[in-house]
Amino acid sequence: MSDEARADDLLYHVDGDLRPADEATVSVEDRGFQYGDAAFETLRAYGGDVFGWDAHADRLAETCDLLAIDHGLAREDLHDRIRETLDANDLDDAYVRLSISRGVQPGKLDPDPEVDPTVVIVVKPLPRVELDGQSVWDGPATLRTVSTQRIPDAAVPARAKTHNYLNGILARIELRGTDADEAVMLDAAGHVAEGATSNVFAFDGDGLLTPALSGPVLPGITRATVIDIAEEEGIPVREVTIGPDALRTAEEMFCTNSTWEVRPVESVDGASVGGGPVTDLLAQRYRERVEETFY
The missing domain is CATH 3.20.10.10 (D-amino Acid Aminotransferase, subunit A, domain 2)
Known part of the structure; x- marks a missing residue:
């Protein structure tokens, strides 16, 4: 199967629901789209789970604190959503991106303290480097x-x-x-x-x-x-x-x-x-x- 065909078959996690990649969208009024007002983490999954989750979750929490995005989501909830997305795509080894934006708010620069966050998880196949295998990157x-x-x-x-x-x-x-x-x-x-x-x-x-x-x-x-x-x-x-x-x-x-x-x-x-x-x-x-x- 080609990479393009594989991408078309992927499911992404958007606000609690798994959606086909071509239907996984957010509002044009979302502040993550309008202002870049969102936090994210890029992670690697190996064997169906992400590496260094606690460290990534700590950094994500710090970014959200700095942006004053009080999303109210427990880190274990976010972790579960990642694992659910990996399972739904039958992916053990993958690229994972978790994003949390402030969500849709009135079109002004000042953010409202009350947040209805947009949470998106994107996964893509990324084979691991085995101990005696080839590198994941094309070259130095x-x-x-x-x-x-x-x-x-x-x-x-x-x-x-x-x-x-x-x-x-x-x-x-x-x-x-x-x-x-x-x-x-x-x-x-x-x-x-x-x-x-x-x-x-x-x-x-x-x-x-x-x-x-x-x-x-x-x-x-x-x-x-x-x-x-x-x-x-x-x-x-x-x-x-x-x-x-x-x-x-x-x-x-x-x-x-x-x-x-x-x-x-x-x-x-x-x-x-x-x-x-x-x-x-x-x-x-x-x-x-x-x-x-x-x-």
Whole structure:
């Protein structure tokens, strides 16, 4: 069956009901559509359940608190809806996106305190990487530093994962016409913040370097897992302020997010970097953690 045919057969979860993908719609007056006034999480499912649910649920709750979206839904209810959607689609290994918007309200900028949330769960097949299998990504990432800056925390908190992803979209648009498939975004001071959809790590011989969360950096769930694994393996991790030269001159580099897991970087701004033994070890240990959790 083709991917297109498979997508047409999928069921999505919208406000408590399972609906065919082509019927899974929300109102044009929904604030998530009109203003990007919504929170979301991207998750990976393995073996019919999602990885790192508690961490994702914590981050989702923090985003909703920052947006003052008092949706009134228990995290176990949300978890059940995800598992119901996976079961309905007969999916064990999948991409999962959970969104909660403020819902439909009068067409004004000021949100009403009373919320009737819109809750949407989208799932798509995404095979897992088995311990001795091929990678989920097509190949190592090619990175390029872009001029689009990461939004300062004082404007939009980086820890808020919202539907308003225009910042990352503008960064990715800058990659058109280049060989790069991920953008390196800097903060206003010229320090590395993150990729458009990923956290970044470099290895310099003394350990791992990754931008500190004191900057405009999303606290990635995979990022935290990799740091935990590195500490278990005795690999020093420095969460610090770094410039783009630290990436270009690194011995190894990789990106992390829920769908890529640990993805080696081939080059940054034309400078060859590549993966290596540390990247390979962390990727392997990440896969082992998945296997131990679900299989």
